Amino acid sequence: MSLRIVPYQVEHEPAVAEFNARGQAHEAPFGLSKTALSAWLPKQEGRIVVRELFLALEGAEVRGGFALRRQPFWLRGAVRDICNYQGPISEGIWDRRYMMSGVQMLRAALRECPLLYALGMGGVEQPLPKLLAAAGWSMKPIPFRFYVLRPSRFLREIRPLRRTKLRAAILDVAALSGLGSLALWARQAYRTRHRLPNGSRAERVDRYEAWADTIWMKARDAYALTAVRDQAAQNVLFGDGNVKNMTLRCQRNGQDIGWAVVRSTVMQDDKYFGNLRLGSLVDCLSIPGEEANIVALATDYLRELGSDLVVTNQSHTAWLNALSARGYMEGPSNFLFACSPQLAQELGPLSGALGTVHCNRADGDGPIHL
Incomplete structure (x- = not known):
């Protein structure tokens, strides 16, 4: 089922509330932001680290969403725009008609920011790492x-x-x-x-x-x-x-x-x-x-x-x-670093490159469980 991936706007908030209610009824692990402006790292003029929210729409109905944390990175001697793929969730968790929504959202995120990485995720057995691995992403645990x-x-x-x-x-x-x-x-x-x-x-x-x-x-x-x-x-x-x-x-x-x-x-x-x-x-x-x-x-x-x-x-x-x-x-570590094929191409194989990367809990959702 084809979905439109669009930036989260104020007019979407009622439909997001309905999505979250459906998710709660099906015991989804978390929901989407109640507001179009992210509570953490909101997009503001002049701010160099921001969190942008996106929605997957079927008509006027919200079927999922994700966030991109945008920040300049130092990549092999130059400043580059790189994004962290955060909090993807879709109706595919409880409705098989939307099982491919996760793939569609990931593709949209890569179009928006080809140099993309994901962090944390709770271990390789979780749904998101499995999806990323199937999409050809490189992945290793951060010690x-x-x-x-x-x-x-x-x-x-x-x-x-x-x-x-x-x-x-x-x-x-x-x-x-x-x-x-x-x-x-x-x-x-x-x-x-x-x-x-x-x-x-x-x-x-x-x-x-x-x-x-x-x-x-x-x-x-x-x-x-x-x-x-x-x-x-x-x-x-x-x-x-x-x-x-x-x-x-x-x-x-x-x-x-x-x-x-x-x-x-x-x-x-x-x-x-x-x-x-x-x-x-x-x-x-x-x-x-x-x-x-x-x-x-x-x-x-x-x-x-x-x-x-x-x-x-x-x-x-x-x-x-x-x-x-x-x-x-x-x-033992279940805190994963995963990078898109485009980022891996510039960084090199993670088997050797991870030790040259400076990454910790500050680079993802923040120290939310600490």
Whole structure:
């Protein structure tokens, strides 16, 4: 069934409300934006990072929709317009007549922005990654790393390790006896090869200023692909007054070496993290060679806030090496990076190229579950 893919306009809002009602009745995982202007990253004059919404129409009826997050990227030495394909959903979930709507929306997104990528998606077994793989997209998981700050709390709350009564009982004994804490501290200490130089400090700031542009200019050539992370882009993403996002300006002896965006969130009966206070390294950038110092300063800041655990997804080899040098451990990842055939052609095979890409949770829907 052929659908028209059009930009979401105010006059479509009643039909979107009807689509969402049908979706709710069929237990759809999420719905479309209630308003034509995106609540997050709305399109505004002069803003370089925006989120545009599109609808799949059959006559006047809405049968699906998706979003494109537009942002300038640094791709092999030049600034290019690249988009993130976000939140596609269609009536094909509950009505077989619209099973091909997902394909039609993806094709429309590629016409709108051929250099397209998708991020997250919950693992390769989910519908969107399966569709992208069938369409010839390249795909790999972005590595997941974690550091335990409070071992006893970690052992009592980490849900994936407590899925059976026996496992839970063993971890409770390990936490109560102190043996589990000792083992975790020893493992992390053994892995830690980096020491923070004297004169290093992190200052929490509300806005990115000229210092961020200086870091960006020094850092960008270290990456084959990265979103432009200058002050204009970062202020759109993290200078909006959201108190959950904490930007750390990192210096040594008064000289800027990089920055990090962190969160420290008290989880509530989370399926992965239980009731831990979860620290997260959401985004980061540094002068080449300073990555481990940024990781150390961010981790220490989250420790001071009382975080039990720090987690992050990072793709670039330099950041993964920095995390390892600070004692971070590796866990399973369902956070995928997928790129269109056109983007893959310019970037190269992901089997080797992913380690040259600087990508994390800041490059998709944001830290929505952290």
